[in-house]
Amino acid sequence: MVERATPLGTDFRPGSYGDIAGGVGVTLSAPPTGTIVEATAWPGRDKALATALGKAAGLTLQPAPGSGAFKEGKAAAFVIGPGRFLVSGKDEALSGRLTQAVDPQTGTATDLSHGRTALRIEGPAAEWVLAKLFALDFSQAAFPVSAGRATAHHDVFAQIQRTGESRFDLYVFRSLARAFSGVLRHAAEEAGYTIR
Amino acid sequence: MLISCPHCGPRDLAEFSYQGDATRIRPDPASTDAKAWYGYVYARPNPAGRHREFWQHAGGCRAHLLVVRDTLTHEIYEVTFARPLPGTGETA
Numbered sequence: 001m002v003e004r005a006t007p008l009g010t011d012f013r014p015g016s017y018g019d020i021a022g023g024v025g026v027t028l029s030a031p032p033t034g035t036i037v038e039a040t041a042w043p044g045r046d047k048a049l050a051t052a053l054g055k056a057a058g059l060t061l062q063p064a065p066g067s068g069a070f071k072e073g074k075a076a077a078f079v080i081g082p083g084r085f086l087v088s089g090k091d092e093a094l095s096g097r098l099t100q101a102v103d104p105q106t107g108t109a110t111d112l113s114h115g116r117t118a119l120r121i122e123g124p125a126a127e128w129v130l131a132k133l134f135a136l137d138f139s140q141a142a143f144p145v146s147a148g149r150a151t152a153h154h155d156v157f158a159q160i161q162r163t164g165e166s167r168f169d170l171y172v173f174r175s176l177a178r179a180f181s182g183v184l185r186h187a188a189e190e191a192g193y194t195i196r
Numbered sequence: 197m198l199i200s201c202p203h204c205g206p207r208d209l210a211e212f213s214y215q216g217d218a219t220r221i222r223p224d225p226a227s228t229d230a231k232a233w234y235g236y237v238y239a240r241p242n243p244a245g246r247h248r249e250f251w252q253h254a255g256g257c258r259a260h261l262l263v264v265r266d267t268l269t270h271e272i273y274e275v276t277f278a279r280p281l282p283g284t285g286e287t288a
Contacts (some may be wrong), residue, residue, distance in 0.1 A: 065203045065257075081257035082203050082277070135208035150204070152211055152255030 006030060007117050007177045011185075014196055018189035025125030025191025028184060033118040034092035035075075036171065037099065041083035041107035049085065049107045053077060056101035057087055057094060068148040070163050078148025078161045083107070086148070086159050086171060088118060117177035119184065122167040125191035130168060132187045134158070140165065156180050197270050202277055203257045211255035218248040218262055218278075244268050250278055 006012070008030055016024070041049035046063035054061035057075040061067075068078025075089035087098055095111045102109040121129060127138040133153045137143060140162075148161040156179070159171040172180045185193065197209040217240060223232040244267055251261045260278035265271070 065205075082259055084257070135210065150256045150258075151207070154210075155255075157255060 007174045008181050009178045011178065012181050012195060014194075016192075016194045017185065018192045020192035020194075022192060024123060024194050026121050026123035026129055026188050026193045027196055028181070028188065028193055029120045029122075029196040031118050031120045031169065032090055033088045033116075034113065035087070035089045035094040035098070035111070036113045036116045036118070037087045037095055037109050038080070038112050039085045039087060039098065039102055039107060039109040040081075042105070043083070045106045046083035049083065049102065052101045052103070052106055053085055053087055053098060053109075056097045057089060061085065066147050066149060068146045068161050070146055070161065072163075076161055076163060076169065078146070078159075080148065080150040080159050088169075088171070115174055116171045117174045119170045119172065119177070119181060120163075120167065121170065121184065121188075122164065123191075123193075124166055125188070126166045126168055129184070129188050129191055130160070133183065134160070136160075138168075153180070153183065156183075197272075199251065199253075199261070199263060199272055200275050201253045201256060201259065201261065202275060203259055204253060207253065207256055211253060212261075213252045213254040215250035215252050215260065218250045242267075246273065 039049060039053055050061040050063045057077055058071055059069040059075055059077055061069055061077055065079055070076035077085050077087040080086045095113055099109045130138050134151050136149055136151055143162055145162050150159050152158060156172055156176050161169045163169050198206045199212050200206045220236055222236055223229060247265055247267050249263050249265055251263045253259050262276050262278045263272060264274040
């Protein structure tokens with residue numbers, strides 16, 4: 001089987017960086033995502049799409065703006081637009097299950113596993129570091145666990161899901177992932193960070 | 197300037213792309229009325245005050261929006277999805 005190469009290059013090496021004298025503010029990692037699929041419902045079919053995707057991924061999904069769900073280490077999904085979902089998972093076979101689950105009357109599912117890269121930021125300073133990059137409220141009241149947001153850092157489109165009190169998963173275009181991870185590392189320097 | 201996207205909520209202007217004047221009406225594509233086409237393509241009233249505009253939440257949910265904005269104060273009066281979804285009463 002062909003080995004999937006990381007788009008983050010040699011800059012994203014495990015270790016401790018930045019101002020870690022006061023402790024580690026955040027930990028950055030690239031969680032293994034064998035599957036990243038974007039699905040879109042035809043008009044009025046968003047509930048049916050949420051049900052079909054949820055069944056295939058083992059999640060309970062709603063088409064409500066900003067909502068999402070995840071199962072630790074298995075799969076994650078959230079709403080990225082009206083009738084649109086981003087579904088990801090560790091297992092590469094999930095992609096096939098998702099595209100099979102969405103019938104042509106409901107909508108479309110496109111495998112973007114090769115086109116997106118997942119980055120994880122976790123730690124007490126995660127909200128603070130992300131708030132430097134995105135004009136979003138990252139507090140738990142405004143951005144609860146499992147919720148998702150579609151936003152952008154300058155021209156780098158980013159889809160973000162909160163998967164813990166102090167943990168966020170970011171999905172960016174693979175071709176910009178190396179540059180974006182550099183921006184993320186730079187933003188995290190003040191807080192002190194480790195790469196895992 | 198903040199635009200309240202009907203799907204995402206209030207977001208920074210940087211996430212949106214201007215998509216043009218929403219007041220003009222395209223002539224019938226079969227029309228050969230040069231004056232009507234000239235008006236559609238070039239003539240803009242450029243009002244100082246309320247203006248209907250198309251915007252896209254390009255750095256977000258990517259929905260196309262209809263925004264009523266004051267060109268003097270940048271106050272946003274109304275934001276809706278640009279087109280209704282057929283058969284649902286909802287819009288996107």
